[in-house]
Amino acid sequence: MGISLLSFIKHFNSEIKCLDYLVQLKYGLSFKCTKCNSNKIKQLKSRFATLYCSECKKQFSVAKDTIFESSKISLLQWFIAAYLMSKDKRGISALQLTRELDITYNSAFLLLTKFRNLMQRREETYKLSGEIDIDEFFILGSGGKAGRGSGKAKVLIALSYDYQDSNTYIGDIDDAESFDEFEETITPGELRIYPAYIKMKVVENLDASTINTFVTDNIVSGSRIRTDGFRGYNKLLETDNERIIENSDKEMDNYRKLNLIITNIKAYINGTYHGVTKNNLQIYLDEFCYRFNRRKMHESLFDRLLKLALEK
Numbered sequence: 334m335g336i337s338l339l340s341f342i343k344h345f346n347s348e349i350k351c352l353d354y355l356v357q358l359k360y361g362l363s364f365k366c367t368k369c370n371s372n373k374i375k376q377l378k379s380r381f382a383t384l385y386c387s388e389c390k391k392q393f394s395v396a397k398d399t400i401f402e403s404s405k406i407s408l409l410q411w412f413i414a415a416y417l418m419s420k421d422k423r424g425i426s427a428l429q430l431t432r433e434l435d436i437t438y439n440s441a442f443l444l445l446t447k448f449r450n451l452m453q454r455r456e457e458t459y460k461l462s463g464e465i466d467i468d469e470f471f472i473l474g475s476g477g478k479a480g481r482g483s484g485k486a487k488v489l490i491a492l493s494y495d496y497q498d499s500n501t502y503i504g505d506i507d508d509a510e511s512f513d514e515f516e517e518t519i520t521p522g523e524l525r526i527y528p529a530y531i532k533m534k535v536v537e538n539l540d541a542s543t544i545n546t547f548v549t550d551n552i553v554s555g556s557r558i559r560t561d562g563f564r565g566y567n568k569l570l571e572t573d574n575e576r577i578i579e580n581s582d583k584e585m586d587n588y589r590k591l592n593l594i595i596t597n598i599k600a601y602i603n604g605t606y607h608g609v610t611k612n613n614l615q616i617y618l619d620e621f622c623y624r625f626n627r628r629k630m631h632e633s634l635f636d637r638l639l640k641l642a643l644e645k
Contacts, residue, residue: 351408419634452623462553
């Protein structure tokens, strides 16, 4: 469901409306008692997110085996958090959510962490394939040595591409400033390459073994991989002879797009979150991947996030 703020307030302005929607997502529109087949299902007000059959008195915990189970936060607050996370491409910090939901910082942080864990788990279920660029970047920390020898967190990034007729070209990142220059160069009817999906991994070092593990874990065998001339990539061919390694020209269109994405990642981390450390950086990067990889499904992100919550 892609909804405006006004529509959200109209549809989810009470605990019972939120519960009704969860029931629809979990059981379908025509939920009936699994014991007596009655459709006389009501909310049990004495227990959180629990329904009961008025015919046979069987109870159903909608929250069981979900992130809502045993929660002291109301469903309405969970829904608002999911809405805010899905509507803003920049994400939302625990401090901001504390103010929006009138809850403690610890509660807000726990709530967001549970949603991020779901995003992270979903991102781990697929691999990239086809034409892929691999690069590395450095984030967090300030001053000191720059580049690969710096004390900043080291991140490997892989970006896959798709081809599409420019007559039906769709902007790739929800950041108009980032991709205006590329859209201006498109010739009508030209077959263009555009970013599809990304994967990122925080690593301790950039040696060949670490890079090969990243490739094995995140890229389908037989993909076409481009890299720059960094020696850590030199042994990629030894892991799978079907992979093709090419040195990326930094002036190439695809290389510039990859670096624009890296720029957006850094702005996302540094602009929204101010307490990120190397130890918890990965879960924020996975949240970025989750949003980026579903940027053309923006209108359904709220529903998708709630469905993930029900698949705990």
